[in-house]
Amino acid sequence: MIFATIAALALCFAPPFEAKVISVHDGDTITVRTDETIKIRINGIDAPELKQPFGQASKQAMSGLVFGKTVTVKPDKKDRYGRLLARIEIGGKDTSLQMVNLGMAHWYEAYAKHDTQLQSAQTKAKSAKIGIWNDPDTIAPWEYRKKKKEATK
Numbered sequence: 149m150i151f152a153t154i155a156a157l158a159l160c161f162a163p164p165f166e167a168k169v170i171s172v173h174d175g176d177t178i179t180v181r182t183d184e185t186i187k188i189r190i191n192g193i194d195a196p197e198l199k200q201p202f203g204q205a206s207k208q209a210m211s212g213l214v215f216g217k218t219v220t221v222k223p224d225k226k227d228r229y230g231r232l233l234a235r236i237e238i239g240g241k242d243t244s245l246q247m248v249n250l251g252m253a254h255w256y257e258a259y260a261k262h263d264t265q266l267q268s269a270q271t272k273a274k275s276a277k278i279g280i281w282n283d284p285d286t287i288a289p290w291e292y293r294k295k296k297k298e299a300t301k
Contacts (some may be wrong), residue, residue, distance in 0.1 A: 169214040175206030189231040192244040192260040193253035209252040251279020
C-alpha cells in the first residue's frame with residue numbers, strides 16, 4: 149500500500165511518458181498501460197456522463213482517437229478519486245482540444261480557466277452546433293452530476 153502511494157505521488161511529478169491505451173471508460177477517462185495500469189482523467193475537459201445525451205457518442209469519439217494506440221501522457225496531479233489528471237497527446241495532437249473541437253466534451257472552465265485554446269474551440273463548436281451543441285437543452289456534466297446527487301439525498 150505504501151509503495152503504491154509513493155509510486156502514485158512520483159507519477160504526478162513525472163515528465164511526459166508514453167503508454168498504450170487499453171480502455172476508454174467515457175469521453176474523459178481512459179486507462180493506459182506501461183509497467184503498470186494507470187487510470188487517467190483527462191485534464192481540461194468534462195465529457196457527458198454515459199447516461200446523458202451524447203454520453204455514448206463522446207465515449208466512442210474518445211475511443212476513435214486513442215483506443216489501442218500509444219499516447220503521450222503529460223501528468224499533472226491526482227484527483228480526489230485517485231486517478232491521474234493528465235493531458236493526452238497522440239501524434240502531437242491534444243485529445244482535450246480534439247474532443248472539444250468535435251463537440252464531444254465541454255471545456256472544464258472551473259479547472260482550466262486559462263486554457264484559451266479550449267475556450268476558443270468550445271466557442272467555435274457551439275457556434276457551429278457541433279455534437280453536444282446541436283442539442284439546445286444540453287446540460288453540462290457537472291450540472292448533471294449535481295442534479296443526480298441532489299435527487300439521491
